[in-house]
Amino acid sequence: MIISIDRIFSDVRQQSGVSMIGGLFSPVRFNQAIELVNLQLFDDYRKRYEQSLQMSDEIREFIERKGTNKAAFISMSEYNKHIVKGSLPDDYAYYISAGYMFTTKDDCDESTSQEFRQYEMLQHVDFEARISSQLLYPTITDPIACIEGDSLLVSPNGIDVSSLTYFRLPITPVWGYTIVNTVAVYDPATSVDFEWPDILASEIVNRLSRLLSVANQNEFGIQTSVIQKPS
Numbered sequence: 001m002i003i004s005i006d007r008i009f010s011d012v013r014q015q016s017g018v019s020m021i022g023g024l025f026s027p028v029r030f031n032q033a034i035e036l037v038n039l040q041l042f043d044d045y046r047k048r049y050e051q052s053l054q055m056s057d058e059i060r061e062f063i064e065r066k067g068t069n070k071a072a073f074i075s076m077s078e079y080n081k082h083i084v085k086g087s088l089p090d091d092y093a094y095y096i097s098a099g100y101m102f103t104t105k106d107d108c109d110e111s112t113s114q115e116f117r118q119y120e121m122l123q124h125v126d127f128e129a130r131i132s133s134q135l136l137y138p139t140i141t142d143p144i145a146c147i148e149g150d151s152l153l154v155s156p157n158g159i160d161v162s163s164l165t166y167f168r169l170p171i172t173p174v175w176g177y178t179i180v181n182t183v184a185v186y187d188p189a190t191s192v193d194f195e196w197p198d199i200l201a202s203e204i205v206n207r208l209s210r211l212l213s214v215a216n217q218n219e220f221g222i223q224t225s226v227i228q229k230p231s
Contacts, residue, residue: 003194003201005175006186008034011205012212025212027177027184034173034194037207041196042170046094061195062170063096064089067163074162076154082131084159086152091168095121095147098164100154102141119145119154119162131155170195 009030045059066089067073079085099118120142122130127146130136138144138155145154152162176190194204 003196003198003204005034005173005191005193006188008173008194008201008204008208009175009186011201012208015205015209027175029212030175030208033208033211034175037204037211038170038173038194040207041200041204042093042167046167057197058200059167061197062093062168063165064091064168065163065165067161074152074164076152076159076162078157079153081157083153083155084157086154086162088147088150088152088164089166089168092150092166093169094167096165096167097121098145098152098162100143100159100162116163117141117143119143122146124148127153127155 012030013025042059042062046062049059065071074086074088076084076086097118098121099116101114102117103112103114120138122144124146127144130138130144140156140158143154143156143159145152147153152164154162171192173194174190174192176187176192177184178187179185196204
């Protein structure tokens with residue numbers, strides 16, 4: 001069950017009222033704060049997943065897989081004689097794993113079989129070093145990959161499609177409103193709820209309350225940050 005943005009707004013106002021100047025904050029500042037908290041929460045739970053390698057319910061919603069029955073493979077095209085290249089999804093945030101289906105055929109058998117080959121994911125400098133090495137050059141059965149900008153690079157050449165499992169960015173929540181008699185009134189038609197499960201509602205409220213209580217005493221407000229694709 002997703003968390004209603006208006007419920008969060010009401011709970012934050014109630015919890016933060018005493019410590020805030022006048023007990024009020026503007027809708028603009030609130031939307032700045034929820035964007036920041038949403039990304040911080042995502043980053044925290046992603047790191048917990050990577051450290052423990054356990055699939056927690058909190059982060060499960062943000063794991064996507066290309067190359068399943070529900071999502072098409074990533075098409076790969078020749079980049080140069082050593083590398084094939086495919087575009088990352090628009091909502092890509094962090095890499096988990098990737099690979100392709102390798103087709104084999106015995107010499108004396110007409111039938112073929114397929115097996116999944118996971119890429120050895122490397123930093124860009126190590127990827128370049130491997131394709132420049134005669135001894136460590138990748139093979140079609142032991143391919144390598146790296147992320148460059150908004151693309152997945154794979155070596156050697158000859159792979160048509162790739163699977164990809166990754167963390168997507170959460171949708172940015174928005175408390176939409178209209179002005180009625182100089183007062184901001186909640187507008188569900190222009191609002192976007194949190195994607196997080198209901199169990200995290202209190203944590204979101206606590207984070208927002210702390211952030212807005214401090215920011216409300218700072219004439220410069222708060223600065224938001226954006227998670228960018230690694231290059």
